[in-house]
Amino acid sequence: xxxLEIRELSVEFPxxxxxxxxxSRVSFDIREGETFGIIGESGSGKSVVGLALLRLLPxxxxxxxxxxxxxxxxxxxxxxxxxxxxxxxxxxxxxxxxGALNPALKNGLQIGEVFERRGIEKKEGMKKALGLMKKLFxxxxxxxxxxxxxxxxxGMRQRLIAAMSLSFxxxxxxxxEPTKGLDxxxxxxxxxxxxxxxxxxxxxMLLITHDLDLAHEVCDRIAVMYAGExxxxxxxxxxxxxxGHPYTKGLIRAHPRNGLVPLSGQSPSRIKLPEGCFFHERCxxxxxxxxRRHPEIQNHKGGRIRCHLQFxx
Amino acid sequence: xxxxxxxxxxMALTVFAVCALTFFLMNAIPGGTxxxxxxxxxxxxxxxxxxxxxxxxxxRYNLDDPLYIQFFRWVKAAVTGEGIGTSYVFRxxxxxxxxxRLPATxxxxxxxxxxxxxxxxxxxxYSALRENRISDHILRVATLFGVSMPCFxxxxxxxxxxxxKLKLVPVAGYGSLENLFLPAAxxxxxxxxxxxxxxxxxxxxxxGQEYIRFAKAKGLPLRKIISRHALKNAMLxxxxxIGFQMGNLLxxxxxxxxxxxxxxxxxxxxxxxxxxxxxxxxxxxxxIVSMFLLVNFLVDMLYTHLDPRIRYG
Numbered sequence: 135x136x137x138l139e140i141r142e143l144s145v146e147f148p149x150x151x152x153x154x155x156x157x158s159r160v161s162f163d164i165r166e167g168e169t170f171g172i173i174g175e176s177g178s179g180k181s182v183v184g185l186a187l188l189r190l191l192p193x194x195x196x197x198x199x200x201x202x203x204x205x206x207x208x209x210x211x212x213x214x215x216x217x218x219x220x221x222x223x224x225x226x227x228x229x230x231x232x233g234a235l236n237p238a239l240k241n242g243l244q245i246g247e248v249f250e251r252r253g254i255e256k257k258e259g260m261k262k263a264l265g266l267m268k269k270l271f272x273x274x275x276x277x278x279x280x281x282x283x284x285x286x287x288x289g290m291r292q293r294l295i296a297a298m299s300l301s302f303x304x305x306x307x308x309x310x311e312p313t314k315g316l317d318x319x320x321x322x323x324x325x326x327x328x329x330x331x332x333x334x335x336x337x338x339m340l341l342i343t344h345d346l347d348l349a350h351e352v353c354d355r356i357a358v359m360y361a362g363e364x365x366x367x368x369x370x371x372x373x374x375x376x377x378g379h380p381y382t383k384g385l386i387r388a389h390p391r392n393g394l395v396p397l398s399g400q401s402p403s404r405i406k407l408p409e410g411c412f413f414h415e416r417c418x419x420x421x422x423x424x425x426r427r428h429p430e431i432q433n434h435k436g437g438r439i440r441c442h443l444q445f446x447x
Numbered sequence: 448x449x450x451x452x453x454x455x456x457x458m459a460l461t462v463f464a465v466c467a468l469t470f471f472l473m474n475a476i477p478g479g480t481x482x483x484x485x486x487x488x489x490x491x492x493x494x495x496x497x498x499x500x501x502x503x504x505x506x507r508y509n510l511d512d513p514l515y516i517q518f519f520r521w522v523k524a525a526v527t528g529e530g531i532g533t534s535y536v537f538r539x540x541x542x543x544x545x546x547x548r549l550p551a552t553x554x555x556x557x558x559x560x561x562x563x564x565x566x567x568x569x570x571x572x573y574s575a576l577r578e579n580r581i582s583d584h585i586l587r588v589a590t591l592f593g594v595s596m597p598c599f600x601x602x603x604x605x606x607x608x609x610x611x612k613l614k615l616v617p618v619a620g621y622g623s624l625e626n627l628f629l630p631a632a633x634x635x636x637x638x639x640x641x642x643x644x645x646x647x648x649x650x651x652x653x654x655g656q657e658y659i660r661f662a663k664a665k666g667l668p669l670r671k672i673i674s675r676h677a678l679k680n681a682m683l684x685x686x687x688x689i690g691f692q693m694g695n696l697l698x699x700x701x702x703x704x705x706x707x708x709x710x711x712x713x714x715x716x717x718x719x720x721x722x723x724x725x726x727x728x729x730x731x732x733x734x735i736v737s738m739f740l741l742v743n744f745l746v747d748m749l750y751t752h753l754d755p756r757i758r759y760g
Contacts, residue, residue, distance in 0.1 A: 190660050219664030228664070231659035238679040238754055247675070248665050282755040297666065 137306060137338050138164040138187075145191065152405045153196070156182045158362040160199075161431075164306070169332055171341040171353035171370065173346065173385070177401065179362040180342045181229060184308045185352040188220055189339070204305065221248055225299040227309040231291035235283035241294060242279025259301075266297040270327060289320040296327060306338050307331070313345045315329050322343075328352050328441075335354050346389050358382045361401050361412040363426035368437025378439045380417045411442065419443055450759040454747075458740045462733065463522075469732045470518050474726050484535045484723065521729065531733065532726030537718070543729035545712060549734060551621060552711030555704065555739075556696050558631040563638035563696075564689060571646025571685075572641075572673065578651060586643070593640025602633035602706045605614045630707040634699045636719040645688045646681065653681040685754055690746035697735050699704065704720040713746075 145157040157179040157321060158369065164170045176409040185191050189208065201208040212220070228234040236244060242260070245267070249259030253407065256341040260279075267275035270293045283291060292312065299307060312328065313321045325348055331337065332352055344351055349356055353370040364378040377383045384397040399416040402408050408415060414424035423442045484504055505511050509520070525531045531541045537719075570586055577583040609629060610618040620626045653659065654677055662676045705714035712731045720726035750757045 185660075189665055190663055192655075216616070217668060220664055224663070226664040228657060228661050230657060234661040236658040236662070236676050236680065237756055239675070243675075247667060247671070250671070251666070252666075267649050295661075380633045 136163040137166045137167045137204060138340075139200075139202040139264075140183075140187075141200040141202075143183065143186060144197070145179070145186055145199065146196045147149050148194055149405060152420045154404045155362050155407060156195075156404065158407075159184070159360075160362075160364055160444050161365060162357055162364065164338060164340060166338055168354040169341055171343065171349040171356040172359055173278075173343060173349050173356055174359035174403065175344060175385070178359040178406075180359050181310050183359075184226065184340065184342050185306060186389065188224060188226055189216060190226070221299075221304075222252065222302040223304055224308065225302070225304040227292075227295055227299045227307065227312060229285070229310045229314060231288065231295045232283070234295055235291060237282065237284055240279065241281055241283060241307045244283075245279070245294065245298050245301075252302075262298060266300055267294070268302075270297050270330075272297070274395045287320075288316060289323050292316070292320070292324060293327065296331070298311070300331065300335065303335060304337065306340065306341070308340045310342045311344070312341070313343065321348075324348070324349055326437055346374065346386065358385070361407065362404060362439070363412060363440065364431060365413065365440045366437065367431075367439075372437060378434065378437070378444055379413075379441050380419055380443070381413050384416075413441075451692055454744065458744070460734055461740060466522070466729060466733060467518065467754045469729055470521070470725070471514065473720075473723070473728055474514055475725070478745075506597045507579075509760040514580075521726075531730050534719075534724055534727045536722050536724045536727070541726045544715065544727060545734055546712060548715045549711060551705070552700055552713060553677045553738075554627065555630055555634065555709060555711055557698055558627055559638065559699075560634035560689075560693065562631060562635040562644050563692065565721065567639040567642025568646050568682075572642040572650055572678075574643065574647045575650035575654065576673070583647075587647075587659045590644050593636050595645070596636070596657050598633050598637055599702045599706060601636050602630070604704055605633050605683055613733050621708070621710050626707075628710075630703050631707055632705045633706075634696060637699070638689075638696055639709075641688055641692055642685060646685050649681040649684045649755070650677060656680070683750065686746050686749050686753065690743040693742040696738060 139152050141420065142293040143157055143160045143162050144155070148154075148157050160179075160183060162170070172183060174180050182191065186195075186197055191197060197209070199209075206219075208216075208219075234312065235241070245263045246256065246260050249256070249262070254262075264275045264279075267278065272278060272290060272293050278286065278290070278294070283294075293395075309328070311322045313370070315326060327350065328339075328341070329352060332339065339352075341349065341353055350370065355368065356370045356373045357364045357367040358373065358377075358381065359365065360381045366373060366377065368378075373382060374386065377386055381397075384395075385419070386392055387395040388397055397416060400414055402415065408425075410423075410425040410427055411420070411429050412418070414420040417424065421442065427442070429440050429442050431438050432445070434444050475528075485615065509517060512520075521532060523529075533540055534544055537544060572584045575584045606618055606629060609615050616625045616628050659672060659676055662672045700709075700711060700713035700715070701716055703709065704711045705717050708714070714732055716728060716731040716735075718724075719731065747759075
């Protein structure tokens with residue numbers, strides 16, 4: 135059963151005379167109960183997909199395609215209906231916990247407001263929030279509520295954000311780069327946190343990350359994004375152990391444990407995308423065909439892949 | 448505590464410097480003080496002041512002493528609480544005159560400030576929320592007029608339209624709310640425009656912050672997001688500008704009070720300058736500077752309330 139179906143999602147941002155193609159025709163499904171990962175380098179468009187799901191993109195973004203969540207077309211919802219989904223049925227754990235907390239408001243208010251106007255008494259909501267905070271390894275939550283965000287450590291802020299996102303036990307949790315910029319200790323804590331969320335809440339999760347280890351530990355299936363497109367989509371173990379796409383291979387080789395071999399070159403300009411495969415200029419195996427025709431994503435060995443080479447061989 | 452001592456020390460130093468400057472500059476204006484006092488206190492004595500009369504006046508007010516001694520005497524009297532001199536023209540203590548005139552000025556400046564802040568902030572927020580729509584453009588052009596039109600000209604226009612043509616309010620005078628309307632409007636226009644512009648800019652910047660997006664992701668209604676999450680953070684630069692505008696307003700009262708025959712310290716100051724009533728000029732300047740410093744001190748105290756990350760110590 136698919137909880138979320140994304141079809142041909144494209145996002146462009148106007149820039150001068152052209153536009154930046156942040157996401158191009160992305161399609162994938164998330165099954166109920168699974169943890170779906172999107173991996174890719176910075177700027178590959180993975181966070182934009184996450185924001186588009188909750189219609190949180192800036193007003194100047196041009197979005198097309200369909201997103202169907204539990205049978206509802208998200209792009210056709212009225213603002214009042216959208217608000218009922220945001221934070222309650224789909225919630226977002228934003229990229230940067232320090233920036234996502236309002237510096238001028240106390241932590242308690244920021245966690246308590248999730249319950250506002252949702253048929254839950256303020257006291258009861260606070261009790262629920264405190265319980266969640268305790269569960270997510272936050273000590274002395276009552277005291278934390280009286281403090282301001284700048285008085286917390288990075289790891290604590292992330293747990294606080296996690297507690298806010300899990301307030302309503304959402305059907306879908308979107309976690310955007312949860313380990314970005316954390317020191318090794320806090321990172322290990324984050325991995326523990328996500329394993330816990332996964333095991334205890336059994337929630338469907340969309341994990342957007344460039345942390346391959348985290349993806350390996352918690353994801354069931356993974357989509358690899360490059361230059362705004364999905365280039366490969368398969369079971370997590372298959373993607374990470376026997377990748378098919380040259381970009382995925384490069385990404386895995388660039389991991390410190392696998393020799394820290396950097397991918398040569400840079401990802402293409404998104405205002406003027408190259409002809410043919412977006413990756414051919416950096417691809418070691420590129421054939422003539424790769425610079426001529428843009429490959430479509432196709433079924434291959436149980437997964438999906440966007441590469442001419444798989445089919446030329 | 449040390450911060451406050453330091454702060455008050457600097458405030459006292461500023462007051463002293465301004466008083467010294469006023470005193471020596473007033474004495475640097477050509478034309479004997481005694482002669483001017485005579486001409487102002489005795490009608491019909493235009494060209495025929497005798498040597499004897501001049502000497503009499505000079506010795507009564509110790510005008511023959513060196514300037515620094517005169518100034519030192521004034522400071523000593525002010526610090527020991529003896530008073531800040533006696534008016535040459537009115538033959539009354541300056542403090543008595545200030546107490547008589549100050550309420551009118553506080554009323555006018557207070558009303559103008561209230562209009563400027565209330566209208567400026569709300570129009571600024573409205574403009575930010577309607578960014579780049581017609582109403583935003585209209586308001587921005589209007590603020591351009593607001594900041595570029597001198598207040599005396601605005602005052603004359605207002606009198607022309609509201610008093611002479613529409614006959615809604617009296618041309619000038621003091622005492623009732625009707626009288627307050629035009630001078631307060633004329634005086635506040637400039638500050639209102641300045642406050643509006645900075646509110647708009649600051650609001651737009653704040654609305655682009657990550658915590659605003661996260662507040663949306665939590666499912667909060669837009670009204671709550673503006674009033675709770677955006678306003679407090681956006682007010683920091685606005686409050687700074689309000690502090691600066693206080694100086695502008697107090698300067699404006701001098702002209703506006705003269706135009707509308709408003710019996711405040713502004714018109715007292717103008718009259719005293721032309722009468723070379725030095726103690727009164729000194730007293731008015733002292734009152735204006737103190738008010739300005741006090742408001743800016745309050746503004747700085749407001750900062751810590753708005754942003755808990757700011758602490759003085």
